[in-house]
Each structure stands twice: as structure tokens, then as C-alpha cells.
Amino acid sequence: MIAIIDYGLGNLHSVSKAVERLGFKAVVTADRNEILEADAAILPGVGAFGDAMAYLRETGMDDATRAYAASGKPLLGICLGMQLLFAEGEEHGSHEGLGLLPGRVVRFEGDYKIPHMGWNRLDFLRPSPLTAGLEEGHVYFVHSYHVHVGEESHLVATADYYQPVTAIVERGNVYGMQFHPEKSGELGMSLLRNFLGLARG
């Protein structure tokens, strides 16, 4: 069973359908026990960092997510869900994140189109179970903020958008994808399949 953590934000339908298409059972849940029993968990998210953290705290899903990460089972943050894994976000003022990875979430600044929206090519920086057997290709991004990792070794892949943009991160059993694997065609589904392959049972 794959738990998709529901904290009252975002469209979870596409993520859960994608998981099911890959042959896994998905449950969209805000039940701490159900989450902790799952073989893998996904923290999705769209919208603003501060709002999302507030929702996570209100629903107790912040603790549930940290407890899940501590269990050693695979946890994946997608888009804003990846950003929430980090220590600090600055969207609309500074906010504390889940602190599962060191780093900061900062706004794109520059004379280029924001949000970073569309298909961009991944550059793989180091081997990871997520990218095993896959070739670099395009995935679908939509975001106005991006992550400055605190520890370079956590970076698995970046995309080039006027700077290297953090695209995939990994720290032990905690993973993050800035793009939407469920909206990224075959490569996105393969990345998601690799993550789900880490689930026991």
C-alpha cells in the first residue's frame, strides 16, 4: 500500500491514479496510523509553502511525515512536497519546513519567465535508485521557488533554467522531485516506478 499524504491542499487525484497505473494500491489519507503502515509514502503539494506548512501542522501531518521518514521506509516529496522536506522556505516571509534535508527554498529572481513552467531536461549528477536504468530526458516543471541544497551530495539531478535547478534529491530513504512525475510522460512514470520499487511488500 502506498500512502498519499492528504493535508487538505492540492489535487491528489493525478498522483494516486499514476501510482495505481503502475500496479500499486494507493490510498489518499490523513490517518497517521495508515500512513505509518504504508510501504511507501508520497507527500504531494501545490500552492504556497507557508500555507502548506500551516496545513501540515494543523492536520498533524508534519509529525506523521517526520515519523514516516524516521521509520526508514521510502518517502517521496513531489513539487511543493519536495520543498517542504527542506529546513527553510522563504515564500511570503520565512517559514520553517520539515527539516528532513538541509537547505533553503528561494524564489527565482531574474530577467526570465517565472514560473519555470514546461518540459526541461534532467542532468543526472550521481547514481540513485530513482534514476537506475533510465536515461536523461525531459520532465514537466511548474514552480516559482526552487531549492538551494545545504549538502551537495543530496543532489541527484538538476535542470538548467538560467542556473542549475534542483530537480531530484535523495538523503537515505527520503527523496524529492521538483517536477511532476505524474505529468512527465514515460520518463516521469519510470522515475515513479523506480521509487515505488523501493517499497517492501
Added chain:
Amino acid sequence: MLAKRIIPCLDVKDGRVVKGVNFVNLRDAGDPVELAALYDREGADELVFLDISASVEGRATMIEVVRRTAGEITIPFTVGGGISQVDDMKRILRAGADKIGINTAAVLNPRLISDGARRFGSQCIVVAVDAKFNSEWGEWEVYTHGGRKASGIRALEWVRQAESLGAGELLLTSMDADGTKDGFDIALTRAVSDAAGIPVIASGGAGRTEHFGEVFREGRADAGLAATIFHYKELTVAAVKDELRREGVEVR
């Protein structure tokens, strides 16, 4: 850098694809969900559904189409047609669409753009603009109601306003080029791309693979949209992308 996008557009009426469908390898060529899944497999980067249902029942059917599509495809999709309120947007986004296209309703009530952007984020709001050259003005005029009504509004002014209100993207249809298959309207697309700081999807006039490269290079478009030529298999998404790669344009 971002890849240029190729976007097939499906006209849907009462839950069925209406315009030019010529697919022998589909069980039900009139089913928008099956057609969407086929385009996904063929390498389309995104899809646009244009709901042209006139009835309340037809619109309710569209929600079901959106839900089924969201469960089937692995690329983003936009739904437009007849959306005039924030609540309409919410229903469609909840059903699984990634973006909402608004056209006439935005011209009549520009606040719809800002309300939608505030509520759902700019990335969800695609403002569709139907434009036609007005020779008296020497520039392009916005048309509404499916191209039937001249609005008296200058297209370049409108796109700037739409952007400042929070539009995330522009879907620009040239009424002069539409249906000609002689190529996209480069002058219009270039003028709008230069006027706007948000991505521009060029639409209307595609007939050959080279037309896409033209509109990306000379028109500075971010994406190219077409309907009939893809539906009738005059062109495939894969052939368009092969040509673009040969021309050195980055595609997925």
C-alpha cells in the same frame, strides 16, 4: 532550457470529439479520453480540450471527461470553453485538469483572470485570445464569442492587461491564418510574444512540419497548437518533432 511544446487541441461537444477525427486504430475515435491517451503515447507535450457544448448537461459530461482523462494520461492538459466563473474553474481543476482556458468571459470580465490567479495560481490560468488584423488600425483586434464578435479591443493591449492581471500563459489564435494550412501567423505571434512576458501558444494555420519551426524561431512562440492536421493524420506529433530536432530546436 525549456523544450518547445507541441499541443493537439480536441474540440469536445457533449462528451464527444467533434472535429475531424480519422483514427482507425481507436476503438472509439469519438471518445476524447481515448484520443487524449493516443496523443500522449505519440509524444504530445500537452493537450487542450475545448468544450463547445451548449447545454448544461453537455458541460456536466465534460467534467466526467476531465476526470477520466486525468486518470489516463501522463501529460498536463488545459480545459477551455464556456468558463465564466471561479466556481467553474474549481470544478474542472478538482476533476484533474492542470490549467483553465478562458476567452470571452475574460474579455467581458477581466477580474476573472485575477480572481482565478489568486485562487489557483497563475500557472493554472491560460487566457485564450482570438485575434484578427484590423486594417484600419494597422494592428490586431480581439474577437469574442468563438470569433463572431469584434470587441473593439487591441490585441497587444489586451495581452499586456491579461498578463498584469495574473494570466500564466496566452493561447493565441490567428483568425486570419486559421484553417489556411499556410503556416502560423508569424507577425501576430511575434508581436504578442514581444509584448508579453508569459509563454505564448501559437494556434491557427499549421499545415506542414516546417511551420512549427518557423513560429518558434521567427514568432518566438513557446508552443504550437493544432487540431485538424493532427486529427486527420496529415501530420503526426512525432514527425513534427523529428523535423524540429533536425532544425536544432529543443523538443522532448
